[in-house]
Amino acid sequence: MKFLRKNKDINIIIIEDLSIKIIGENSDLEFEVPRGIISDFEVLDKNYLFYLFKKVFTNNTIDNFIIVSPSSKFLTLNLDLPKVNEDDLESMVKYESDNILPVSVDLYKIRYSATKDDDKNYKVDIRLIDKNILSDYIYIFERLNKNLIGIYSLKDGVEIGLDENFVFFGLNNINIINNRPQKLIYYRDIYKILEKYDLEYYGLSNIINRKFYDLGEDIKKEILNEVKFLIYEKVIYIGNSINNSKAYFTGSALFNETKKMINEIISPTSKQFGFEYKNFHFNENFNFIDKPKKSDKRPIFLFAIILILNSLIFFQLSNKTDKNYSEIQELKIKEEDLDNKINDLNIENIKKQNDLLLAERDEDLAGKAKIDENKKLEDLFLKLESIESDDVFFVDYSLKEGLAYIKGVAKSEKAIEDAIDATGYQGKNIESNIENGLLNFKIEIILGDDNK
Numbered sequence: 090m091k092f093l094r095k096n097k098d099i100n101i102i103i104i105e106d107l108s109i110k111i112i113g114e115n116s117d118l119e120f121e122v123p124r125g126i127i128s129d130f131e132v133l134d135k136n137y138l139f140y141l142f143k144k145v146f147t148n149n150t151i152d153n154f155i156i157v158s159p160s161s162k163f164l165t166l167n168l169d170l171p172k173v174n175e176d177d178l179e180s181m182v183k184y185e186s187d188n189i190l191p192v193s194v195d196l197y198k199i200r201y202s203a204t205k206d207d208d209k210n211y212k213v214d215i216r217l218i219d220k221n222i223l224s225d226y227i228y229i230f231e232r233l234n235k236n237l238i239g240i241y242s243l244k245d246g247v248e249i250g251l252d253e254n255f256v257f258f259g260l261n262n263i264n265i266i267n268n269r270p271q272k273l274i275y276y277r278d279i280y281k282i283l284e285k286y287d288l289e290y291y292g293l294s295n296i297i298n299r300k301f302y303d304l305g306e307d308i309k310k311e312i313l314n315e316v317k318f319l320i321y322e323k324v325i326y327i328g329n330s331i332n333n334s335k336a337y338f339t340g341s342a343l344f345n346e347t348k349k350m351i352n353e354i355i356s357p358t359s360k361q362f363g364f365e366y367k368n369f370h371f372n373e374n375f376n377f378i379d380k381p382k383k384s385d386k387r388p389i390f391l392f393a394i395i396l397i398l399n400s401l402i403f404f405q406l407s408n409k410t411d412k413n414y415s416e417i418q419e420l421k422i423k424e425e426d427l428d429n430k431i432n433d434l435n436i437e438n439i440k441k442q443n444d445l446l447l448a449e450r451d452e453d454l455a456g457k458a459k460i461d462e463n464k465k466l467e468d469l470f471l472k473l474e475s476i477e478s479d480d481v482f483f484v485d486y487s488l489k490e491g492l493a494y495i496k497g498v499a500k501s502e503k504a505i506e507d508a509i510d511a512t513g514y515q516g517k518n519i520e521s522n523i524e525n526g527l528l529n530f531k532i533e534i535i536l537g538d539d540n541k
Contacts, residue, residue: 138229153235153236159262169210182213202375255337337361492535495532497532502521516532518532
């Protein structure tokens with residue numbers, strides 16, 4: 090089994106629906122993710138998640154990152170396959186996976202590890218995840234100009250002793266790893282409470298940990314009782330799913346109240362809250378980021394080169410009439426050999442390769458245009474963020490066909506007009522209404538080359 094070697098220049102990112110934790114060799118950082126941005130590892134708003142990371146990475150000099158998630162979107166299959174050539178094993182894994190999955194296996198990225206038993210048959214451990222989910226994170230980190238060197242399910246990122254337990258207890262995920270079959274559940278019970286009371290993660294954390302939060306005491310007590318009941322249910326479930334030995338606990342649901350319940354209800358004599366950088370060991374077989382490959386393209390202009398060589402030979406023949414007959418015959422033989430090589434070339438295939446190159450060029454130009462558009466949106470975001478004040482602030486950004494749409498709240502129409510002027514782009518207020526004495530607005534900004 091191959092493990093990815095960690096070093097001090099790699100940070101580990103644990104992604105949950107409502108919080109993201111970045112673990113370094115010497116320091117940890119956690120930040121809140123608003124509701125509606127991530128759902129069980131699936132990115133619902135790429136631009137917003139990009140800006141969250143952009144803020145966090147402003148003063149971060151680390152360039153290499155590994156993403157880990159307890160998500161139920163990572164699928165696990167275990168297959169027993171007959172003896173086959175190793176070259177055919179990958180095709181068989183894909184074929185058998187396709188027979189099991191309810192949708193086409195082509196929608197998934199596949200990783201697997203195979204071992205032979207005594208009869209030379211294969212036992213295959215397989216991981217799959219939706220390709221669209223992967224592409225969103227790859228896209229975000231490319232925009233951030235950071236190296237995403239790994240994406241793993243949590244199961245393939247931790248290493249514990251034979252009888253030990255690893256428990257990830259998040260607000261939406263529970264992942265239990267030990268020598269029993271993995272327990273992996275995704276639930277939205279606590280999420281619904283956040284929606285009901287219009288809370289985010291830090292607000293809930295302050296209420297549960299009995300810190301200050303500007304909300305009526307009766308409402309806070311109601312929230313506390315609802316969440317405590319749900320946490321109690323989950324702690325009972327965890328207690329029934331782990332071994333009676335050492336257990337490591339981590340995750341966003343580990344409030345002080347949660348730890349107290351765990352200590353009172355769960356039986357393992359040794360419990361550790363928190364999971365350190367040194368405890369992560371990544372099984373490279375299940376890394377969903379492809380390693381860079383060296384280019385091995387054959388020159389598609391081989392045909393042209395051979396034609397030029399052929400022309401040169403003809404030219405030499407015409408200028409060497411004083412050569413004896415045997416030399417001329419030898420040159421003719423070389424000429425015929427080159428002609429045969431030209432005839433053997435697949436001209437249609439070369440044309441197709443040229444067409445593919447042209448299509449890739451067009452796609453690359455379109456991609457560069459998209460990147461330029463996103464960069465303008467990023468600059469716009471930073472400009473607006475710098476002018477936020479008590480008079481105006483911004484809550485949502487979106488991009489569509491070269492137009493940026495920004496929602497926010499302001500005290501006056503003038504504050505909105507000043508904000509538009511500050512962008513340096515042409516824009517207008519396209520929607521506004523008054524609520525609780527404040528203006529809810531939506532402005533449209535043209536991200537073209539023609540500034541005011």
